[in-house]
Amino acid sequence: MILLRERNLQLIRDIPEEIKTFAVYGDQSRIQQVLADFLLNMVRYAPSPDGWVEIHVFPRIRQISDGLTLLHTEFRMVCPGEGLPAELIQDMFNSNLWVTQEGLGLSMCRRILKLMSGEVQYIRESERCYFLVIIELPMTRKDSKNVN
Numbered sequence: 332m333i334l335l336r337e338r339n340l341q342l343i344r345d346i347p348e349e350i351k352t353f354a355v356y357g358d359q360s361r362i363q364q365v366l367a368d369f370l371l372n373m374v375r376y377a378p379s380p381d382g383w384v385e386i387h388v389f390p391r392i393r394q395i396s397d398g399l400t401l402l403h404t405e406f407r408m409v410c411p412g413e414g415l416p417a418e419l420i421q422d423m424f425n426s427n428l429w430v431t432q433e434g435l436g437l438s439m440c441r442r443i444l445k446l447m448s449g450e451v452q453y454i455r456e457s458e459r460c461y462f463l464v465i466i467e468l469p470m471t472r473k474d475s476k477n478v479n
């Protein structure tokens with residue numbers, strides 16, 4: 332939040348209220364760490380001043396079997412313009428040699444996501460770019476029974 336103010340950027344949130352009510356199994360601190368690092372990099376490279384960064388959350392419940400329900404969640408962190416430099420994105424997908432410290436951090440976040448069966452993509456479009464982070468976490472049995 333400090334960097335947003337320093338760079339005079341607006342944070343736009345599109346997070347459904349119901350996501351706060353779901354109980355899932357997962358490493359909350361690691362998920363927060365990963366999402367915060369991706370968001371921080373979007374803020375660093377968003378055009379400033381008077382720019383913006385958006386975060387969109389798209390939850391979807393998937394019934395796998397009688398006893399297992401997954402919360403499939405997509406997080407999109409979007410900013411206008413060119414976004415992150417190409418060498419940073421290369422570092423994120425590299426596993427042995429990194430050019431930038433930020434790239435090393437993004438690479439570690441990508442690995443953490445993979446350990447949780449998640450994934451990340453970086454997508455550039457004509458006037459914007461975004462991280463797409465996808466993760467599926469098992470829901471607690473209590474919440475699974477309330478889902479139809």
